[in-house]
Amino acid sequence: MAEQFYTVASDSETTGDDKAQQSFPDVAIGIDIGTSRCSVAIWNGHQVELLKNTRSQKGMRSYVMFKDDTLSAGVTGGATKEHAHEERDILSGSAIFNMKRLIGRMDTDEVVQASKTLPFLVQTLGIGVRPFIAALVNNMWRSTTPEEVLAIFLLELKALVEMHLKHPVRNAVLTIPVAFSRFQQTRIERACAMAGLHVLRLMPEPTAVALLYAQQQQQLMHDNMGSGIEKIALIFNIGAGYCDVAVSATAGGVSQIRALSGCTVGGEDILQNVMRHLLPNYDNLCDNAGQTTDRIKSMGLLRMATQDAIHKLASQESTEINADLGNGLKVCKLLSRAEFEQVNHVIFEKCERIIKQCLLDAKLTPEDINDVILVGGCSRIPKIRSLVLGLCKKEGSYGSIDDLEAAVSGAALEGAIASGVTDPSGSLDLLTIQVTPMNLGIRSDGDGFAAIIPRNTAVPARRDMLFTTSQDNQAEALVAVYEGEGKQAEENHLLGYFKITGIPPVPKGAVEISVCMDIDAGNVLRVFAGVVKPQGEATPPFIEVRMPTLDDGHGWCGQALAKMYGSKLDLAVLPKKLQP
Amino acid sequence: MISAPPVMQSSVARPALAGFRQAASCSSSRRTVRCAVAVASAAPAGRCTLYEVLGLRAGATGGEIKAAYRRLARERHPDVAGAAGDDFIRLHDAYATLSDPDARARYDRDVVVQAYAQPPAARTNGVWGRPRRTWETDQCW
Known part of the structure; x- marks a missing residue:
């Protein structure tokens, strides 16, 4: 944002006036806060570089663990070294996750209602106020807010970048879902301010991907491989919490967004649908009101087994789920891909609807599209791939973009451009023309x-x-x-x-x-x-x-x-x- | 669709709106052209046709309009220019109309019709401007 809206006490050392005197270049970093995973990237002077945490992960689980008096975010992963242990801890009720789904939402919101099946406490009164959320610490519910959780996470992320760059970081470009309201955007800005970060820009996720695509097209033209004519790309992004579509027209380093659409649908919904399918009385069992440690544990085990099965179904036609949930509860089931697709058909229909809407708004037909770019964790689900490619009448998707790293790379590019960095090779000679996502x-x-x-x-x-x-x-x-x-x-x-x-x-x-x-x-x-x-x-x-x-x-x-x-x-x- | 009034142009020169960071130098609402083809020479300084905003002649092709828009966007977009967005808004409004074949035809026709329908004095005095675009075409690309 052009103007600083929130000020934080710890920010006072670096106001706009003395920026010029800082010895380090104040280049904004790019952050992709995902519902499930976060990543951070910087412009290292020549190119975009994704940073890894101490465990060599580029995509870090988005959660904050509340333990006694210490808080630890998923950036470092706390003390746990193994993935399975980490997942189990996250699902123990002591960690808050899915912040991006909860932030800036009222307790009448159906997304908040659906979040009541999560292992931590989400209490609602249904009167249009913010929900009460809390983490289990020493068998007691300790209250917090999505903003606070996000701020703690961002603080660790900022520390990681500063450790790498060896100088303080102040500005950031963050990617947000298209479906985020302006109110939710102010919540993200507040969380950033709490973490000592100034939001230079909030970028809808698919537009960050569009910027990366524009850079690649520009590069191709320089290498005399591209024709330099206008290219239309449809970008489809589906993560754990949100699904977005953008149609962009790219030529000469200008990425012009023609249309955007998005909805609050993602892997979390798919996961819950499958869990409900596997365990018919799921809703009674994981009702937030009657949460006990035993139940939280059972639901955690079910969640892990289901997640694993969904991942397997991306490459297999069917998978067997065998999970002992304790208390005599067992799930033994052979889940086929057809069954999985049937259970989630409503979600796939929603994806279809927003793609059609986006093409209609852009006044384009599938024949006009040059490239289809699929990004986000859930874009690996075969049904989603075939659905998007089918609607766009394409055989395959654009291959030169990493589906998990594209958004954060685009954000880092925008960060460098918006900070006024120029590159002799012309790789930052780019412009994005954004559009408003909602009336x-x-x-x-x-x-x-x-x-x-x-x-x-x-x-x-x-x-x-x-x-x-x-x-x-x-x-x-x-x-x-x-x-x-x-x-x-x-x-x-x-x-x-x-x-x-x-x-x-x-x-x-x-x-x-x-x-x-x-x-x-x-x-x-x-x-x-x-x-x-x-x-x-x-x-x-x-x-x-x-x-x-x-x-x-x-x-x-x-x-x-x-x-x-x-x-x-x-x-x-x-x-x-x-x-x- | 809401039945919206046609005065949507941001740069409508209007006394009460003078405080809105008006950039009236090139108010597209006061186009005073005699004929769509002769726009460039006919318009006095300070009032540009949409073609002039893009630096084109009236018969420009769709490709030329797109290319001009991109070239000028790289100069005038606030991300590049660092200034307020008025220049870019005007550029984009011109592009939005001219890149849509229907809107462009309507614009060309209205410019001609208006030029013949009004005596020269009335054409320059209209404070309110004459709506020349509709809500529908205004939001298209």
Whole structure:
């Protein structure tokens, strides 16, 4: 982000002014916080380099372990050396994971509801506030928040980079899912600030991959292997928590994102579906309310066995699951690939839907696509591969990109570019033209939603729209800003609200109120609103509001506003014929 | 689709919006061209046609429009230029219209129609600008 929003005490030594005096180049690092695994990459002066932890892993498990007074994140992996031990510890209830699925979500969210089957405590009240989460420490639930967990993880990640670079690190480019709301983005920024990192940019995951692709295409052209004409790529990314699609047009080092779409579907859902299939009374057994150490252990064993089976099904037609879950519970089953695909058909349908949507939004047909890029852990599932390639009418996918390292590499590239690094070979001579992933607009005409900046608008963007009052002599109007794809305001995320006051007393429909939305280069959203007609001395000044203004509990706000004011402060879209 | 009003252009020169970091130097809402083909010479300084924004003549091909957009984006995008995004927004708006065959045809036609329909004085005085694009074409690439 262009401006620093949150400041942290420990940040005070390095403010923007003395940056120039620092002896080391302040190049932003790239971080890919995955639901399941995280990785970090740097620009080492010549190329992107992925860093390994002390256990030589590039992809580090995303979790934070709470033990007595010590906390340890998955970056170092604590004291455990073996993979199986680590997994068992993570599933013991003492570790918090899947932070990316929980961050910035309310307890009415179905993703939070589904997270109640995880081994740590996720408590919900279903009233639109943040869920209560806690880790098991010495047989006691110790409360924490997704932001705190993420911050602890990022702190360890930062230490790893600093150990490698031997100088402090301040700026970072992080990849985020396309489906992340602006509210969730502020949560990520807060977690980074808690860890002493300044977010230079939050990049939708597939656009980071698109940037890496643009670099490779540019390189090919330099080597006289490419033709230099525009290439259309469809990037499909599916990890443990989210699924995203981007269509990009690449030529001459410019990666122009044509369309984005995403949803909260991933390996975690696939895993839960299979567990439910293997153990019919799964939901009763892992209900969060009755969590006991024994049950947590059984569920952990089931989770590990299921994960293992899913991995095997990527290369085998069927696999046998034999797991003793303790307490007389046993799972013995031969799981075939066809069965696996049947159990998860809803997920595959969702993937299909967002690909079709993305192509439609980009106004392209499968024949226009030059390359299909598959990334993310779950893109290795044969059904997903065949589904994406089938929709794009392609025989094979683009091979020159590592499916697990692409996003973080793209983030590190963007970090170097945004930090002003240039490379004599021209390999950083790149530009990404981003788009907004969701409609941005305000509530109007009752519960309707008027999109002012439609999705897939190039950023930076500025659009305005005229509204009018819905009542005679209406002196005040409420501007409630929403983000999302729903036709009704309440189906979307409420970002914030403010009032326009001092509207001249005239019959309804007689005033013209302009609402302008502006997204700057740093992706900061500002809303300007005010009366434009009638003009005169009596008209109040315009109002500028930076969004989102809401913090927690935003689930309540929309309803509370509706209850309190009804239609008294409503705005209506100004009908076309009345406009000049 | 919401029935949105047509005045979507960000750079509509309007007194009340003067505070919105307006870059009115090249307001596309006040196009005063006599004929789509003669745009370059007809428009006085300070008011550009969409073709001029891209540095092209009116008969430019789709390929030329794309290439010009990319070339100029590499100069004007705030990531490169480091400044506010007004230049880029204007560039992108021009590209969005001209790269869509339907929107481009409508634009060319409206420019011609307007040039014949209005006396020269009325053409320069319109504070509100004349909506020339629709919501649908505005969001396309």
